[in-house]
Amino acid sequence: MLYLLLIFFPITMAISTFILRRRSELVIFAALGTVLTQVWIALQLPIDQPTRFLGVTLTLSTLGQVFLLIFLGIGVFAFVAARHLPHGENFVPITLLTLAQISGVLLLQDPFITTLLLASTSLTTVLTIVDLPVGASALVSTRVIAAALKYLVLMVVATVLMYIAFVLTDVFQPGELPGRISLARFILALLATSFALRLALIPFHTWLTDLVDYAETLVSAVTITLLNTTSLLVLILVFQSYPMLLVESAEVLFVIRLGALVSVIVAGLLALAPASLRRTSAYLILYHCGIVFYGLAAVSELGLAGAIFGAFNQTLAVMLLFVSLGLLERPDGRTPGVVRRDLLRRWPVAATGLIVSGLSLLGLPPLGGAMSHLLIYQAAAEKGWLELSILLLGTLLAGLGLARIAAERLLGPGEDTLVVEPLMLGETELDRPPQRRLEPEPPSAAVLTLLLMLITLGVGLYPQPLLAVIDEAIRGLAFIQAL
Template sequence: MATGWRERRNRYQILFKQLGTVRTNTVTHAMIYLLLILFPLAAAVGAFVLRRDSTLTGWLGVAVLASELWLALSVPINQPAQLLDLSINYNELGRLFLATFSLSSLALALLTTLVPQGENFVAILLLIVGLSAAILIVQEPFVAAVVLLLASLAGSLQLVDQPAGSAVLLRPQTLGMALKYTLLVALGGVLLLIGVVLATAFSTQLARSGPTLTNAVFGLLLVGFGIRFGLIPFHWWLPDVLDETPPAAMFLHVGMLTILALPVLLVVLQTQPQLLAGNATGHHLILGLGGLSVLGGSAQALLTLQARRAIAGLAIANLGLLAIGMALSTIAGIGAVLLGALNHVFSMALIALGLTLLERDVPGRREQAGALRERSLAALAFLVGILLLLGVPPLSGFTPRLLLIHAMQGQGVLVGSLVAAALVLSSLAGARLIARMLLQPRDMPTIRSLFSDDLDRLGMVAVPYAPWGVRILIVLLASFSLGLGLWPQPVVMELDDIARAFPFLSR
């Protein structure tokens, strides 16, 4: 009798210990996941307090983003936990996106130590990284949509941000662009939010109403997503943002925030797969918007004479290709979308780095040849960024193109020829942009013409256009992109596994 009681007691003790371990682990994981969200947010407050000293805030941003990158890569994944009645989880997709955001933002924060950006740039960058972590970890459609809108609105403040102590007046055009951006982003965000609320209620309230309401809800989601993603005809804000802002801000809005809309849409479709699965109208709508964006963006990039407008066109075309991949709704298509999205962030970060260093005026530096010769590493950053957007082998931008072409088999001649034509157009536009930006001599007047005698002697002194830290980072990022392009298998396999888990795909 006593032995049986002892055995039972021992069994219960072991069971309680196991339960305790499970509970402790769950709490620990929730805390670690919360740390991923709150650490950049808390650092953003610090950066806001120190905003007057751009170098200090730049280094603070570098340290925080390096730590966030390390955390993003080392935190255990797939350990679901509960927090404030919300299920939170940090999965492979979240890890890939957060690591990409952190690494690209780190490069831009490092740039801030060299070229002062708006005084709140680092604070807003950290805020957006923290909110991105929230979207990727919470994975609940409503919270994700509201947080995306909050991040976009925070970003709109950055558009009118001036460097600390700047004596330059804000241009009326810049104010107009910021107003237009805020208005469109708020409108798109609210439509996305309404679509999410309706989609969440879909199974109980809307299911009995037939396909009309399904299409209406999907339409609301698509318009909201299209505005945030910059798809034609909802792209009005994108070229203006590229025209009027410094390159670092360009990365924030066209690189990070646009791509952040993708996880939000994926979360919605994961919870409500019937919105896309078997919805032919929905597929055609996304395909139409994607096709329009690819063609329109490429044509705009080819026809314009302004470098930034051409970059905007190429970015729109690339985002259009991602939308086409979504419309295909196959494992290969979604793999192409996810890899293409990560490439888009990298390419915009590299373009922003390169453009900042190319446009930077360095006192005492004499340049007469093209940028490729005079500022080789800045030109390399810009070149690799553009080649990533174009999907040129052997860089990592080529793999998503290949996956997309593979996924498009059986989609008909029309879609194939449309994408082929757009790829040719965007390649031509890209080649023209690279030739204009990197090969032609800079058209600014050189100091030589004014003080030729003195400066002839100074000609031997090479004033650096970027510190070693930034140069090393450019080489690292370009090598990373090349490495990923040459050995894409590990990432492609991981994305393939991620894509297989989405319930809205056609098998």
């Protein structure tokens, strides 16, 4: 059965690549073949035709197929980038295992099993965070271990809250007695808190900033692109399964939108404050997570379309962001540990990729994030001009933060030109140290970065095909029709 092959084939290959993990080139080649095989399987699966296996329903929607292909594409980019960027010894097998788990999340329709799969993906991610880099002779630092433990604890809390919410849905009956607080509000509050933890909304964001600061860039990219986007799709599935939670919880939805607005504003302010390149990148991602969550909390066709399109844009922009960041951090022959301000001159492709990814997260045209921001702004305007103004203010603050980090680290004067000093009395050319030879930008990594930039630009210029798929999926959602 193709459904089972899609899930268990990458698990088998993960075991094989784990055994051969010392032979990195062979492992990466095998992982690429595995992901391409999954792409072929995903294209062969029937759409919206449920099947039963051991009492569990398996089905793949059009939207699920699109995001499954996107996740597999992210896996391809991650494995190709692993040839040049630092990563753990077990990065490839763990990423294959994560892709298998995410495939199960997109195929299964049972909320309880989905909760367990999301919990298992979180445990798998912890293994990538604490994984020793290839060729490292030192142990994992305490800061990395602390970041992994923080992520693990918060994901366990999110899983417990989600499980409690699903248990309460079994006893929930619409239409409570007058004068009583509906149980639907409490359930929705639990779900909102659970997914706010997973999506790293402020004030539940600390795991993401620590992850970006201390983990390898590829680990951060895979975690944020795959798991955060999957969590958003699962929340949409929950709303589809229990639409009455939204019908009876208008006040809670307002509080959720307010929390998303606070997250957008605070993330913009944090991006504006002085911080490292990694930390500012984390704040830009937090800003975008708040924007996407607001679109979902708006519970309208425009807002939901913007949230789904924003989730798609986030996978591309964040992968481009961390690939560029990893290239900028590569040693180039200069003194390590010194803050460089001419990164655009030294690494033109990587620095341009960092700027493009930041602009895409901000929603500036003609990049991929423009359409999602426009839809979410329209949804906010339907709720009131005050909410729209807050979103625009958050975008302005985050944009100023991106401009600050670009001026401080990317657009500075070049440091390659050395002033030739005259020879001292009795000094010869042989007495001087050899001239420093700076490493060039890796050509294949630059091609990968350019390809990601072109895809982001293409999505921004031609969003209609993806919007058509999203609109078709939204029209079939029961909770949109019920509101």
